[in-house]
Amino acid sequence: MRTLPRRLAVAVIVAVIVAFLSIKLNAFRDYQIAEIAIEVTAVAGLTMLTGLSGQISLGNGAFMAIGAYTTALLLMHLNWPFYLVLVIAAAVTAAAGAVVGIAAARLHGPYLAGATLLLGVALPSLALAYAGAFGGDQGLNVVFTVPAFLGVNFPLTRWQAWVSALVALIVLVLLANLDRSRIGRNWRAVRDNEVAATLDGINVAAARVRAFVVSAACAGLAGALLAIVTGLVAPGGFTLTLSIALLTAAVIGGLGSLPGALWGSLVIVLVPTYVTDVATSHGLSSTVGSNIPIVAYGVLLILVMLVFPNGIQGGLLRLVSAFLGPDPKSRIRRTAPAPHVTPSADEAPASQHEKEGTS
Amino acid sequence: MKKSQRIRWQAVAIMTSALLGVAACSSSSSSSSSSSSAGSSSAALTASAPGITPTTITIGSHQPLTGPAAPGYSEIAPASSAYFAYVNANGGVYGRKIVYKYLDDGYDPTKTASVVRQLVLQDNIYALFNGLGTPTHLAAVSFLNAEKVPDVFVASGCECWNAPSTYPETFGWQLDYISEGKILGQYIAQHFKGKKVGFFYQNDEFGQDGVKGLDYEIPSSMVVSKQSYVDTNVNIAPQVAALKASGAQVVVSFSIPAFTALLKLDSLKLGYNPTLAVSDVGSDPITLSGLLESFAKQGGATVNGDQLTNGIITDEYLPALSSSDSWYTLFKKIHDQYEPKAPLDGNFFYGMSVAYTFVQAMFKAGRNPTRQDLITAIEGGLPQGPMVAPFAYSSSDHLGVTGAYMGIIQNGVVMPQGSVLTTDTTATGPITTYSGSEEQAPASGIPSASS
Numbered sequence: 001m002r003t004l005p006r007r008l009a010v011a012v013i014v015a016v017i018v019a020f021l022s023i024k025l026n027a028f029r030d031y032q033i034a035e036i037a038i039e040v041t042a043v044a045g046l047t048m049l050t051g052l053s054g055q056i057s058l059g060n061g062a063f064m065a066i067g068a069y070t071t072a073l074l075l076m077h078l079n080w081p082f083y084l085v086l087v088i089a090a091a092v093t094a095a096a097g098a099v100v101g102i103a104a105a106r107l108h109g110p111y112l113a114g115a116t117l118l119l120g121v122a123l124p125s126l127a128l129a130y131a132g133a134f135g136g137d138q139g140l141n142v143v144f145t146v147p148a149f150l151g152v153n154f155p156l157t158r159w160q161a162w163v164s165a166l167v168a169l170i171v172l173v174l175l176a177n178l179d180r181s182r183i184g185r186n187w188r189a190v191r192d193n194e195v196a197a198t199l200d201g202i203n204v205a206a207a208r209v210r211a212f213v214v215s216a217a218c219a220g221l222a223g224a225l226l227a228i229v230t231g232l233v234a235p236g237g238f239t240l241t242l243s244i245a246l247l248t249a250a251v252i253g254g255l256g257s258l259p260g261a262l263w264g265s266l267v268i269v270l271v272p273t274y275v276t277d278v279a280t281s282h283g284l285s286s287t288v289g290s291n292i293p294i295v296a297y298g299v300l301l302i303l304v305m306l307v308f309p310n311g312i313q314g315g316l317l318r319l320v321s322a323f324l325g326p327d328p329k330s331r332i333r334r335t336a337p338a339p340h341v342t343p344s345a346d347e348a349p350a351s352q353h354e355k356e357g358t359s
Numbered sequence: 360m361k362k363s364q365r366i367r368w369q370a371v372a373i374m375t376s377a378l379l380g381v382a383a384c385s386s387s388s389s390s391s392s393s394s395s396s397a398g399s400s401s402a403a404l405t406a407s408a409p410g411i412t413p414t415t416i417t418i419g420s421h422q423p424l425t426g427p428a429a430p431g432y433s434e435i436a437p438a439s440s441a442y443f444a445y446v447n448a449n450g451g452v453y454g455r456k457i458v459y460k461y462l463d464d465g466y467d468p469t470k471t472a473s474v475v476r477q478l479v480l481q482d483n484i485y486a487l488f489n490g491l492g493t494p495t496h497l498a499a500v501s502f503l504n505a506e507k508v509p510d511v512f513v514a515s516g517c518e519c520w521n522a523p524s525t526y527p528e529t530f531g532w533q534l535d536y537i538s539e540g541k542i543l544g545q546y547i548a549q550h551f552k553g554k555k556v557g558f559f560y561q562n563d564e565f566g567q568d569g570v571k572g573l574d575y576e577i578p579s580s581m582v583v584s585k586q587s588y589v590d591t592n593v594n595i596a597p598q599v600a601a602l603k604a605s606g607a608q609v610v611v612s613f614s615i616p617a618f619t620a621l622l623k624l625d626s627l628k629l630g631y632n633p634t635l636a637v638s639d640v641g642s643d644p645i646t647l648s649g650l651l652e653s654f655a656k657q658g659g660a661t662v663n664g665d666q667l668t669n670g671i672i673t674d675e676y677l678p679a680l681s682s683s684d685s686w687y688t689l690f691k692k693i694h695d696q697y698e699p700k701a702p703l704d705g706n707f708f709y710g711m712s713v714a715y716t717f718v719q720a721m722f723k724a725g726r727n728p729t730r731q732d733l734i735t736a737i738e739g740g741l742p743q744g745p746m747v748a749p750f751a752y753s754s755s756d757h758l759g760v761t762g763a764y765m766g767i768i769q770n771g772v773v774m775p776q777g778s779v780l781t782t783d784t785t786a787t788g789p790i791t792t793y794s795g796s797e798e799q800a801p802a803s804g805i806p807s808a809s810s
Contacts, residue, residue: 028481035473128562128589137494137563137589139468141501157480230472232498237469239591273477276462290424290433290463 007176011169018165022158030157031229032269037164038225039265041171043249044258045218048175050247051256052184053211054191055104056112059119061243063216065235067093067223069127072140072233082144082228086167089224090217097216101209120243124235139234142227164225171218172258178214179258187211219246252304254311263312271296404454407727410485416721417458418488419478421495426465427590431616431646431706432491435514436461438710439489441697442690442718446805452721460484466590468498475499479508486511486733489532489713493517493565504528509733511720512713512759516640517564518784521758530737530752531759532713534676536565536613537784539638539763540572542674545780545790546765547609547636548577555583557607557633559598559622561614562587569613569638575786583607588618599625602633609634614641620650623667624658635671639763642673644771645704665771675773676747676763677708678797685800686712686745693804705773712745719744719806744806747779748793758784762793 022030046060067089074085100119104112127134134140146152146159178184186207189197194204227233245268253264272293279289308315404413411417422436423429436459443457451457460482462474471492478484479502486509490496493515500519503510504526512532513520516539520531547556556577560566566587574582584605586598599622602610610633612622619641626632641647648664655662678684680703682691690711694703701707721728723736738754748762762781766773779793801807 026481028477028479031473031476031480125589125592131562137561138497139494157476226469230469230498231501232468232472234468234494234498235589236467236494236591239467241467293463294425 003180004177007173011173015166015169019162022161022165027155027157030155030161032273033161034157034164034225034229035269036262036265037161037168038222038229039246039249039269040168040262041164041225042219042222042246043253043265044168044171044175044261045215045222046246047250047253047256047258047261047264048179048184048187048218049211049215050250051254052179052191053187053208055208055211056109056247057104057116057212057215058113058240058243058247059100059116059123060215060219060246061238061240062119062123063093063097063219064223064226064242065124065127065233065238066096067220068227068233068238069134069140069223070220071224071227072142073133075142075144075227076140082163086221086224090220093220093223094213094217096220097213098209100216101212104212105205105208117240117243120240124238127235135234137235139232139236142231142233144228144231160229164229167221167225171221172261175214175218176258183207183210248301252301252311254308254313254315257311257313260311260313263316267300267312271300402726405727408485408729408732409483411455411728414455415458416452416455417460417482417484418486418717419475419482419484420459420461420488421464421471421474421478421490421492421499422461423466423491423495424461424463426467427593427617428466428492428615430650431643431704432514434646434701434704434706435489435491435710435713437698437701438694438707439714439717440710441693441701442711442714444697445693446714446718449803449805452718453726457718457721459488464492464495466492466495468495471495472498472502475502479503479506484508485730488512488717489514489710491515493519494563496520497564500526500529507730509730511733511737512716514709514713515565516568516759518568518758519564521756521784523755523757526757528734530757532716533709534639534674534748534760534763535758535784536568536638537572537575538761538782539674540569540574540613541576541782541788541790542572542763542765542780543569543611543636543638543672544573544576546672546674547573547611548581551581551609551634554581554608555606556581557584557586557602557605557610558582559586559588559602559610559612559614561618562589565640566613572784573611576790577611588614590615590618593617593621595621596625596628599629599631602626603629603631607633609636611636612641613638616641616643616646616650620647620654623647623651624654624662627667637671637673639674639676642671642768642773643705644668644671644768644773645702646706647671648771649702668768668771671768673766673768673773674763675705675766675775676760677705677712677745678747679766679773679775680705680708681772689800689804708745715744715806716741716746722806742806743798745798745800747797748781749795751783 018033022033042060042064046057050056070089070092071085074080074088104115107115128136146154146156186202189200189202190204190207198204249264249268250261252267254260275293275296279292304312406412420436424433440459443459447456464471464474475487487503489512490499491514496513496515500510508528510529512530516533516536518535518537520529558570558573560570584602584607586601588595588598612619612635614622619637647668651662651664651667678686680687690708691703694707719741720733720737724732737752740752741750743749746760747764748760751758751761762779764779765776767776780790781793782788782790
């Protein structure tokens, strides 16, 4: 529990840096900060689900759609205050996550991936089937303005960046706590060996469903943020590509690692823009140039997997330990799908003490 | 455990700040490059508006260079670019060179929102030019108007761009889909009396506007089935089967090229061969022929694309691709010089024509234009240029061209049928024969400043 104030302090420092950057940088960078924050929120939830509880999901884009449409509909018809809408969007998506989780808890590996894939493909199509309520292909417009107390000249993109970054930070702090709580330890235990976890008295099914609920709530929040930042909620924005991009970000960053979620999100958001700029500035023909970001994305994914099998976060920790000598705490263990970690919650700290002793 | 967490969080803090530092550095590197060019006459050229320097005019666009709408449409922006390169090499606009930056949105509205913000907030464009697609551009239109960026000649015939009070910065260009539906509909009603008609349309403003126009002209007693598709789902077999089951002898299609091709191929598979009438945006014969051949190849069959497009009825608001036309001669010359590898088809013609209209508007906006000057210039009306019918631009009408002629595709070319027809978007607005003549392409290939 004493770690909580420290995490809050880190979060506050990051918040101050983001606020500072958002004022210093141009408006498009503000927009990118918001985009990154949205991505981080969704990827952090997914990396908990896949990295810690060991369940793969190709349907988190659909959860984002639920959050986004909930937000759009509430703001449009009821005009509720935004913070309330955020909470409701998270709650609605969490409920959807529970339903999916209950079904998914019975499935493993590729079967689970298949079932969540179905969700990712089918759900956004509901917006087309019920065009009256969801606006069909056009989607719904979302009106989001700067609150009056900031004055009329406060840039909207900066306000969007602030809101998104704040939500992302809160999510990260909460997830970091969850990660180190009994719930997080149970997830790891379930991931590594279900039988052993059951023998330790862990309710495996409940732990798996819980992971889905948490990850869905995060995706719902991300969807809500996406709605207010882009000002539009349309099915075209929630295709399967989005779900796969989320999973890619989690893998590139380092599965199960929250800092990894940040690295992965940075890659997903910034690399395409950067590569496009480079491609166009070198005067490539548009048929070649327009496909370069897709190629770069693929190459990057392959490289990261070859060089850093544990993602960017795993690679960074390895580099750090290479420079500073073997890390006494051997932190890599946390991101790697451990060779064989004792699943028991009580033994984990003990094993760490042992390693501390050897250094 | 506590110690380890401290290290972990210190690492996070360090990495975060390092990362933010990188972000800060990268932001300062965006500045527009300028090239020197000799201003020709009196008043000095100034940086009169965002995106305008004494030597350049920077404009931007969002285009589907990848994704479902890319086949065909991805040729448009390079064609516009080629025309701008021609203008730049021949004196530019009052000596300024046009810098055209178009970004790929993959026909995904979320991505459109992002790239348009990049163009406006970072690349500091003077105007957004020819943003392509109805669902995509809808994700950008509010933002552009809030930022007061001219949003000119949207590459979509949605009636939604014609809202001068809510979207004062936005202008359409091509024939709107309602008018198109009316002109197509009248032709069908006159030439296929007593036949059964089916509709096939993209389920968004594009297709729905088109159907609205068709319904104004085709008596509902003739219409036996209305089927729609969404551009994210290429399986249209059920819709085609329903059209066949309804016994429709004529199918009118408001579809993008890829789905026109799928409609044709799926019909063939079912041994169903109705007369096809396809709206302008989905009927370019060269694009269609290429798509038909490549789709058939994917399915393991060989077809002759030109043969399959034979007999498709369509409408067209640009002159026919024939060597006797002055615009064709001009655009072919520019094509051969600047973009020789691109197919010289309707999409290329479209990109050239819309670029021509833009250059015309920029000349009219004056030597040192503000953004408002461009809006005022367009609202004052523009000569029709390559279009077959006049523009209707005014302070209360932001739609674009007002008419088209009917045509039938034969051997990969649209053969005009009858004269140019003009109309409006209302249910009762008459469809009249346009009596004016086509404008001839200027010898220089560049619109003159005085017109």
